[in-house]
Amino acid sequence: MSYVPIGPIHPGLKEPLRIKLKTEGERVVDAEVDLGYFYRGAEQLARGKPWQKVAYLAERVCGICSDAHPHTLIEGLERIVDCEPPLRAQFSRVIMGELNRIHSHLIANAIWFLAVEHETLGIYNLNTREKVMDLLEMISGNRVLYSWNIVGGVRMDFKESHLKKILDNLAEVESEVYRYRKMFKTGALLGLRSKDIGKMTKEEAIEVRAVGPTARGSGIKFDWRTKHPTYVDHFDFKPIWRDECDNYARVMMRFDEILESIKIVKKAVDELPDGPIRKECEIPRGSVDYRYEAPRGELAYIFETAKHGIIKEITIRTPTIMNLEACVRYMFKDSPTIADAIAIYQTIDPCIACTERVVIVDENGNRQDFRGVHTVLRNLKPFKSKKKDR
Amino acid sequence: MIKEFIRKRSIHVCLVCTGGCNGCDIEVAALLSQRYDLEQYGIYYHNNPRESDALLVTGTVAKQWQEKLVEFYNKVPEPKAVVAIGACALSGGIFQQESDKVGAPVSDVIPVDAEVPGCPPRPAEIAIAVLKYVPPTLASYRRKI
Numbered sequence: 001m002s003y004v005p006i007g008p009i010h011p012g013l014k015e016p017l018r019i020k021l022k023t024e025g026e027r028v029v030d031a032e033v034d035l036g037y038f039y040r041g042a043e044q045l046a047r048g049k050p051w052q053k054v055a056y057l058a059e060r061v062c063g064i065c066s067d068a069h070p071h072t073l074i075e076g077l078e079r080i081v082d083c084e085p086p087l088r089a090q091f092s093r094v095i096m097g098e099l100n101r102i103h104s105h106l107i108a109n110a111i112w113f114l115a116v117e118h119e120t121l122g123i124y125n126l127n128t129r130e131k132v133m134d135l136l137e138m139i140s141g142n143r144v145l146y147s148w149n150i151v152g153g154v155r156m157d158f159k160e161s162h163l164k165k166i167l168d169n170l171a172e173v174e175s176e177v178y179r180y181r182k183m184f185k186t187g188a189l190l191g192l193r194s195k196d197i198g199k200m201t202k203e204e205a206i207e208v209r210a211v212g213p214t215a216r217g218s219g220i221k222f223d224w225r226t227k228h229p230t231y232v233d234h235f236d237f238k239p240i241w242r243d244e245c246d247n248y249a250r251v252m253m254r255f256d257e258i259l260e261s262i263k264i265v266k267k268a269v270d271e272l273p274d275g276p277i278r279k280e281c282e283i284p285r286g287s288v289d290y291r292y293e294a295p296r297g298e299l300a301y302i303f304e305t306a307k308h309g310i311i312k313e314i315t316i317r318t319p320t321i322m323n324l325e326a327c328v329r330y331m332f333k334d335s336p337t338i339a340d341a342i343a344i345y346q347t348i349d350p351c352i353a354c355t356e357r358v359v360i361v362d363e364n365g366n367r368q369d370f371r372g373v374h375t376v377l378r379n380l381k382p383f384k385s386k387k388k389d390r
Numbered sequence: 391m392i393k394e395f396i397r398k399r400s401i402h403v404c405l406v407c408t409g410g411c412n413g414c415d416i417e418v419a420a421l422l423s424q425r426y427d428l429e430q431y432g433i434y435y436h437n438n439p440r441e442s443d444a445l446l447v448t449g450t451v452a453k454q455w456q457e458k459l460v461e462f463y464n465k466v467p468e469p470k471a472v473v474a475i476g477a478c479a480l481s482g483g484i485f486q487q488e489s490d491k492v493g494a495p496v497s498d499v500i501p502v503d504a505e506v507p508g509c510p511p512r513p514a515e516i517a518i519a520v521l522k523y524v525p526p527t528l529a530s531y532r533r534k535i
C-alpha cells in the first residue's frame with residue numbers, strides 16, 4: 001500500500017488540484033481530492049450588488065461555460081418578474097448556448113486525448129474548436145467572455161453575414177467531428193485505454209447524483225434542456241444517453257452531443273424569427289431556484305433579490321461538485337493503472353474554477369451554518385408559469 | 391555562449407493557474423492548436439516546474455497559493471522568466487473588490503518579467519509576449535552574475 005500524490009501542478013492536470021491516490025502496485029484502490037487552490041469567493045462578492053454587476057461576475061465563475069452561468073442567472077431573474085424575452089432573443093440565446101457547448105465539449109475531448117497521449121486527435125480537436133471560437137468572437141466580440149445575455153433579451157443582434165458564416169463553419173465542424181468520432185470508435189489503442197475503464201453503474205450514478213454527460217454516459221436519461229421553455233416549444237430535443245458506463249461512453253457522449261448541438265443551431269438559424277431583441281423588465285423583490293443544462297451538467301442558481309434587482313443571497317451549485325464525487329468514489333475504484341486514473345479524471349470534464357467552496361469552522365470544530373441556500377429556500381414561493389410547468 | 395544561444399530557441403513553459411476563471415488557461419491551451427502552433431516557435435508546453443524556463447502565471451493569487459507560489463518559483467532552475475497573464479494576475483481583476491480573498495497582483499509575490507493585459511488576452515498576444523520577453527530575460531542571466 002502506498003500513496004501517490006498528484007498535483008497541484010502536474011503535466012496531466014490542467015487546473016490546480018491535488019489528488020492523493022492509494023495504490024497497491026499499479027492498481028488504484030482509493031483516492032482523495034484536496035481542493036482550495038482556486039477559491040475567490042464569487043458568491044460572497046455577489047451579495048449586495050445589483051444584478052448588472054453580478055452578471056459579469058457570474059460569467060467569470062468559469063471561463064469555459066461562460067455562457068451558461070449568466071444565462072442561468074438572467075433567466076432566473078426573468079422568472080421572478082415573469083418577463084418573457086422576445087422570440088428572436090430566445091433563439092439567439094439558444095444559438096449562443098449551443099455554440100458554447102460545442103467549444104466546451106471539444107476542449108474536454110481534446111484534453112482527454114492529450115491525457116491518454118493520443119496527440120493527433122487531441123490537437124485535431126483543438127483545431128476544430130478554433131472554428132467555433134471564431135464564430136463566438138464574430139458574434140459577440142470576445143473569444144471567451146461574451147456578455148451576451150441581459151434581462152429581457154440579448155445585447156446584440158445577428159447580421160445576415162453572421163448567420164451565413166455560422167452555417168458554413170458548422171458544416172466544416174460537423175464533417176470533422178464525424179471523422180474524429182470514427183477514429184475514436186475504430187482506434188484499437190484508444191479502445192484499450194477507454195473501454196471498461198472508469199466504470200460507474202446507473203445505481204451508483206444516482207446515488208452520488210452525477211449530472212450532465214457523466215450521468216448520461218451511465219444511462220441516466222435526463223437533460224435540463226428537455227424542460228427549458230424555448231427548447232420545449234420550438235425544438236423537439238431528445239436527450240442522448242449511452243449505457244456503457246465507462247470512459248468510452250463519456251467521450252462518445254460528448255461527440256454525439258456536439259452533433260446534436262450543431263443540429264439545434266442549424267435549426268435555430270434557419271428559423272430565426274424577425275423582431276426586437278430586447279424588452280424592458282423591472283426586477284422586483286423575490287426569490288428563485290433556476291436550473292439550466294450547462295456543458296458539464298445541471299447548473300443551479302438559487303438566489304433572492306431585494307428591490308431594484310439587488311442580489312441579497314446567492315448560491316451557485318455547479319455540476320463538477322457532484323461529478324468529482326462520483327469520480328473519486330466510484331470511477332477510481334477499479335482503475336488498473338495510475339495513468340488511467342488521470343484519464344478517468346479528465347473524462348468527467350472537471351472544472352475546478354466552478355467547484356471551489358469554503359466551510360467556516362470555528363476553533364471548537366463547530367461548523368458555521370452555510371447561509372445562502374437555506375434562507376433562500378425558506379422564502380421561495382412556488383412559481384406559476386404560463387408555459388409548461390418546470 | 392552556445393548555451394545561451396540555444397536556450398533562447400527552446401523555451402519550456404509551465405502554466406500555473408492561481409485561481410482566476412479558467413478563461414486565460416484555455417487561451418493558453420488554444421495555443422497548442424495548429425493555428426497558433428507554439429512548438430514551431432520553439433516553445434514547449436508542459437506543466438513541470440523543474441524542467442521549465444518560464445512560468446506562465448494566470449489568476450488572482452488565491453489564499454492557498456500565496457506561500458506555495460514562492461516555493462514553486464524557487465523550484466524552477468535558473469535562469470528563469472515569469473509572464474503574468476490576464477487582468478486577474480495583473481491587478482486581481484473583478485475579484486479584487488473585497489481584497490481579503492486574493493493576493494494579486496502576482497508581482498507582489500514573485501518577480502514578474504512580462505505582463506499581458508486583457509480579460510482574457512488573445513492567444514497570439516500571449517505567444518508574442520513569451521517570444522519577445524522571455525529570451526532576453528534568459529540571456530541577461532549570465533551578465534548579472
Ligand code: SF4
Pocket residue numbers: 060063144410411412413414415448449475476477478479483484508509510
Ligand atoms: S483575467 Fe479574465 S479571463 Fe483571465 S482568469 Fe481573470 S477573469 Fe478569467
